[in-house]
Amino acid sequence: xxxxxxxxxxxxxxxxxxxxxxxxxxxxxxxxxxxxxxxxxxxxxxxxxxxxxxxxxxxxxxxxxxxxxxxxxxxxxxxxxxxxxxxxxxxxxxxxxxxxxxxxxxxxxxxxxxxxxxxxxxxxxxxxxxxxxxxxxxxxxxxxxxxxxxxxxxxxxxxxxxxxxxxxxxxxxxxxxxxxxxxxxxxxxxxxxxxxxxxxxxxxxxxxxxxxxxxxxxxxxxxxxxxxxxxxxxxxxxxxxxxxxxxxxxxxxxxxxxxxxxxx
Amino acid sequence: xxxxxxxxxxxxxxxxxxxxxxxxxxxxxxxxxxxxxxxxxxxxxxxxxxxxxxxxxxxxxxxxxxxxxxxxxxxxxxxxxxxxxxxxxxxxxxxxxxxxxxxxxxxxxxxxxxxxxxxxxxxxxxxxxxxxxxxxxxxxxxxxxxxxxxxxxxxxxxxxxxxxxxxxxxxxxxxxxxxxxxxxxxxxxxxxxxxxxxxxxxxxxxxxxxxxxxxxxxxxxxxxxxxxxxxxxxxxxxxxxxxxxxxxxxxxxxxxxxxxxxxx
Numbered sequence: 001x002x003x004x005x006x007x008x009x010x011x012x013x014x015x016x017x018x019x020x021x022x023x024x025x026x027x028x029x030x031x032x033x034x035x036x037x038x039x040x041x042x043x044x045x046x047x048x049x050x051x052x053x054x055x056x057x058x059x060x061x062x063x064x065x066x067x068x069x070x071x072x073x074x075x076x077x078x079x080x081x082x083x084x085x086x087x088x089x090x091x092x093x094x095x096x097x098x099x100x101x102x103x104x105x106x107x108x109x110x111x112x113x114x115x116x117x118x119x120x121x122x123x124x125x126x127x128x129x130x131x132x133x134x135x136x137x138x139x140x141x142x143x144x145x146x147x148x149x150x151x152x153x154x155x156x157x158x159x160x161x162x163x164x165x166x167x168x169x170x171x172x173x174x175x176x177x178x179x180x181x182x183x184x185x186x187x188x189x190x191x192x193x194x195x196x197x198x199x200x201x202x203x204x205x206x207x208x209x210x211x212x213x214x215x216x217x218x219x220x221x222x223x224x225x226x227x228x229x230x231x232x233x234x235x236x237x238x239x240x241x242x243x244x245x246x247x248x249x250x251x252x253x254x255x256x257x258x259x260x261x262x263x264x
Numbered sequence: 265x266x267x268x269x270x271x272x273x274x275x276x277x278x279x280x281x282x283x284x285x286x287x288x289x290x291x292x293x294x295x296x297x298x299x300x301x302x303x304x305x306x307x308x309x310x311x312x313x314x315x316x317x318x319x320x321x322x323x324x325x326x327x328x329x330x331x332x333x334x335x336x337x338x339x340x341x342x343x344x345x346x347x348x349x350x351x352x353x354x355x356x357x358x359x360x361x362x363x364x365x366x367x368x369x370x371x372x373x374x375x376x377x378x379x380x381x382x383x384x385x386x387x388x389x390x391x392x393x394x395x396x397x398x399x400x401x402x403x404x405x406x407x408x409x410x411x412x413x414x415x416x417x418x419x420x421x422x423x424x425x426x427x428x429x430x431x432x433x434x435x436x437x438x439x440x441x442x443x444x445x446x447x448x449x450x451x452x453x454x455x456x457x458x459x460x461x462x463x464x465x466x467x468x469x470x471x472x473x474x475x476x477x478x479x480x481x482x483x484x485x486x487x488x489x490x491x492x493x494x495x496x497x498x499x500x501x502x503x504x505x506x507x508x509x510x511x512x513x514x515x516x517x518x519x520x521x522x523x524x525x526x527x528x
Contacts, residue, residue, distance in 0.1 A: 026319075037323075048452070049291060049329070050327070052291060062318070
């Protein structure tokens, strides 16, 4: 039997069905990548293994630290992120997901570079947050917790973080410094400590009565547990998983009409 | 910048460092695959994102049900598992992990077919269980909980499941039927129910005073939570992650000597 099986260098329709799979640029970080894939599986709500979304996840984590690079004005990580995304395109992936908020500071460059669609976690999350207040979106009070680069470059800015009054900016800085310490704990494997610290950090953030608290780093999503179920918590990893499922479902509906166009 | 980046169709040394990554045949099932990648990340115990094990995970879940195929004497899933493993080999992976116990009923055929090493989850788990009793291994009392095919074909047989006396075989059948119901719950998304049922099933299995209870289906590993920390619980997904880390670490040591031979 073995000799009968052709050795292919990219997914074939037989291998992946008649649809191009999702491509996932992993490793930023590795625990966050696993959390995204777990959420994707849990949210898919299918009855059988065979009905889950096919994906190729390339986790080549030797990418320079995104936050440090941005803070010194370096684009070094962008080149490596694009290499991985190109590789996934070449492997036959029909859309690309990157479960890392900070990497989305380069979302414009990534979209310009790719042929495949980037399912833009930050853009979709911002829309979800804004829609959550409908016509009152302009007065939304949100607190974002993420890497230094994400915060300094306003990854989730425009969500009116400034509606808390003059006394808040110093407190916000303290909250965000603690978020960075928690992210470092997760990356270095101190998950239990990090979970306790995140619970306390969210409690402290809630003392300012925000409408939304955005877990703006996927390392925080990776350890947030049941926190993500609270109405005031926005977890971009959850939102990215929903968007990937929407992408797949839309293609499933389209497939009957344009199957040849989207065959792997 | 974008034009400067070559579009490669397989991982390059620059993309994956100088080492061939781990290849993961996913989708059997998707939640179990995510759990394996989570455990791999947690157990790696590294300080930085960049130090995690690079991997390519191909999750093309349209593989016929392994247990049903084996029960009717069909090898259909083997062909599709090999297609995925070949694809990972072609992509440059240096070893293959399959976080699915039942698929290992074909481990011999898979090893014969692959150029890359199969990190054999079942073989390593059997060794770990046998070693856990040292010279008394022959008298080890273990209960395996997994799919019908795994149980009927003795995936973890030889671990002396028969030391419980004559009255036990009927009870074992009942325990294993409940395990199959739990596996079905997990595959169909009823994770909360499945977790409660697994806790009760393990409690029932413990009433026979086994030395070890083997979670012989990765869907059980995916939902077992803290149970895997109990001394009498054997979680093959944990053991596979350890073996993958050992494979990577051994290569790291070897790399100084045979770097060229294992370059991606």
